[in-house]
Amino acid sequence: MRRLAPIELLLAALCLWAGWYHTPAGALVRTAGAWIFRTHSTARPLLAYYGAGVYQPHAAPPPLLTAPVPPAQALGYGAWATAEHLGTPAALSARIKALAARLDGVDEAAMLALFCGEEPARYALTRAQDEDGSPRLEDLARALPPRSADCIAQASQALAQAGAYALAWPLPESIRITSPFGMREHPVLGIRRLHAGVDLGTAVGTPVRATAAGVVRRASSDGVNGRILVLDHGRGVTTMYCHNDELLVQDGEHVRRGQVISYSGNTGRSSGPHLHYQLDLGGQAVDPLRYRAGHPRISSAGAAD
Amino acid sequence: MQLRVAERVGRLRWIFLPLGLCALTAVGAHAAADVVGDRVLWCVDRVSAFFDAVFASWSVTAPLVDLVGLSQRSFFARALALAWELSADALIAIPLLGYDERDGKTELRTARALLRKTPTPLRLVRPLATVLVAIAGACSVARMVQGSVQLTLHASLLSHFAAACALFALLLVFVPRAGFRALEHADQKGHLVATGVFGTLVLAPMMLAALYASPLVSFFR
Ligand SMILES: [Zn+2]
Numbered sequence: 001m002r003r004l005a006p007i008e009l010l011l012a013a014l015c016l017w018a019g020w021y022h023t024p025a026g027a028l029v030r031t032a033g034a035w036i037f038r039t040h041s042t043a044r045p046l047l048a049y050y051g052a053g054v055y056q057p058h059a060a061p062p063p064l065l066t067a068p069v070p071p072a073q074a075l076g077y078g079a080w081a082t083a084e085h086l087g088t089p090a091a092l093s094a095r096i097k098a099l100a101a102r103l104d105g106v107d108e109a110a111m112l113a114l115f116c117g118e119e120p121a122r123y124a125l126t127r128a129q130d131e132d133g134s135p136r137l138e139d140l141a142r143a144l145p146p147r148s149a150d151c152i153a154q155a156s157q158a159l160a161q162a163g164a165y166a167l168a169w170p171l172p173e174s175i176r177i178t179s180p181f182g183m184r185e186h187p188v189l190g191i192r193r194l195h196a197g198v199d200l201g202t203a204v205g206t207p208v209r210a211t212a213a214g215v216v217r218r219a220s221s222d223g224v225n226g227r228i229l230v231l232d233h234g235r236g237v238t239t240m241y242c243h244n245d246e247l248l249v250q251d252g253e254h255v256r257r258g259q260v261i262s263y264s265g266n267t268g269r270s271s272g273p274h275l276h277y278q279l280d281l282g283g284q285a286v287d288p289l290r291y292r293a294g295h296p297r298i299s300s301a302g303a304a305d
Numbered sequence: 306m307q308l309r310v311a312e313r314v315g316r317l318r319w320i321f322l323p324l325g326l327c328a329l330t331a332v333g334a335h336a337a338a339d340v341v342g343d344r345v346l347w348c349v350d351r352v353s354a355f356f357d358a359v360f361a362s363w364s365v366t367a368p369l370v371d372l373v374g375l376s377q378r379s380f381f382a383r384a385l386a387l388a389w390e391l392s393a394d395a396l397i398a399i400p401l402l403g404y405d406e407r408d409g410k411t412e413l414r415t416a417r418a419l420l421r422k423t424p425t426p427l428r429l430v431r432p433l434a435t436v437l438v439a440i441a442g443a444c445s446v447a448r449m450v451q452g453s454v455q456l457t458l459h460a461s462l463l464s465h466f467a468a469a470c471a472l473f474a475l476l477l478v479f480v481p482r483a484g485f486r487a488l489e490h491a492d493q494k495g496h497l498v499a500t501g502v503f504g505t506l507v508l509a510p511m512m513l514a515a516l517y518a519s520p521l522v523s524f525f526r
Contacts, residue, residue, distance in 0.1 A: 005315035012325025019328035220354035283379030
């Protein structure tokens with residue numbers, strides 16, 4: 001038994017090494033160590049260790065768009081918004097397409113390859129396929145060693161932003177925006193706070209369309225948001241539709257892009273008939289207009305919430 | 306010479322074995338909590354929709370709906386996963402630090418005697434959870450070994466072999482010890498009903514998640 005001691009020591013060391021990177025205690029020790037020795041810590045905030053650590057909050061707002069985004073180049077735009085220095089959206093789009101062609105056509109792997117290198121992406125893809133996992137970014141990320149944490153976070157941010165660039169609009173574009181995203185005085189409560197989405201002033205009963213394919217995460221009703229729908233589009237992209245008059249889909253249902261999911265209304269805490277449309281990337285509300293070039297007709301008069 | 310090194314290392318077993326066991330289980334608990342993140346988010350959505358509907362019915366509590374805004378769902382899901390993982394750590398990983406090695410035969414005999422005692426949920430849930438979570442931890446460690454070897458040495462066969470060896474050794478040397486210590490600990494603590502109910506609530510889903518986080522077969526493909 002004693003002869004096995006070196007092997008046991010090695011195994012214990014491996015466990016501690018894994019614990020260092022993959023437990024809250026490890027993250028705390030790393031943070032505390034960095035603080036004591038005044039060095040740079042590689043530890044992320046504790047909550048960033050879930051979802052395989054792929055969704056990092058507080059992304060910088062993307063650069064302003066000068067022209068509409070061609071749907072086929074959304075991935076390139078996502079990469080460009082995350083790391084502008086890598087090249088133009090068109091060039092990045094072509095690079096991602098070429099990478100995807102070599103990586104079994106998996107866009108997640110291609111984006112990972114762009115930021116982490118092709119070999120790690122290829123390895124992660126093989127590993128995820130061995131585990132019978134769908135090659136989501138989380139599954140790919142789990143296969144890579146801790147030193148890839150930064151480039152994984154970049155790839156996930158790029159994918160989320162690409163998802164945002166690929167979104168359609170829930171109502172006809174001619175419908176004016178009655179209250180934009182940002183800090184403002186609340187029209188009903190009268191206090192200053194962040195308006196986490198955009199308000200589209202439209203008559204009760206206007207068909208609302210899903211801005212991308214996804215799954216209904218929540219179809220519920222309350223006195224503040226009214227009849228509300230939350231759609232999860234994967235890759236950290238979520239859209240919300242509040243104050244509807246009638247919901248046409250149920251919890252857990254899969255919806256297509258452009259499918260009519262509800263009729264807009266005036267339910268909940270609202271000053272008049274409108275749709276509150278909100279876009280979340282990695283659990284953070286962002287301005288959906290940032291991802292659309294030259295969206296017409298913003299006017300601040302009209303119904304809002 | 307070799308024997309002397311082994312002996313010297315052996316003298317430190319009392320410290321590195323408990324630490325290793327605790328780390329292995331903590332890694333497994335994290336892997337389990339992480340892999341079911343989607344389900345946790347789903348639960349948070351259901352609970353939050355329910356409370357929003359309740360709170361919004363009265364004007365006094367309506368601001369609470371905004372307090373937990375729609376965007377905070379994933380924050381809460383992650384906080385919940387963290388709390389769940391930490392509870393599991395407290396229940397099954399920390400007790401492993403008390404591992405006190407005896408020779409293999411004694412451990413086996415004690416374990417058998419403990420298993421023969423009247424099985425209460427308490428006596429069974431914790432050891433079973435410890436073993437399953439430790440297996441998930443072993444998979445996590447093996448995956449890390451494979452990834453690191455592959456991306457450092459660029460040798461696919463070697464990385465596969467290293468991962469399989471690490472997994473096999475952990476399953477053989479560490480997992481049974483963790484199970485034994487958990488049995489022993491559950492026997493000492495077996496009479497506290499409150500911790501038992503709490504433990505079962507925390508550990509029952511953790512066991513399922515651990516199964517989900519243990520792709521054992523994938524290492525031998
Ligand atoms: Zn609004």
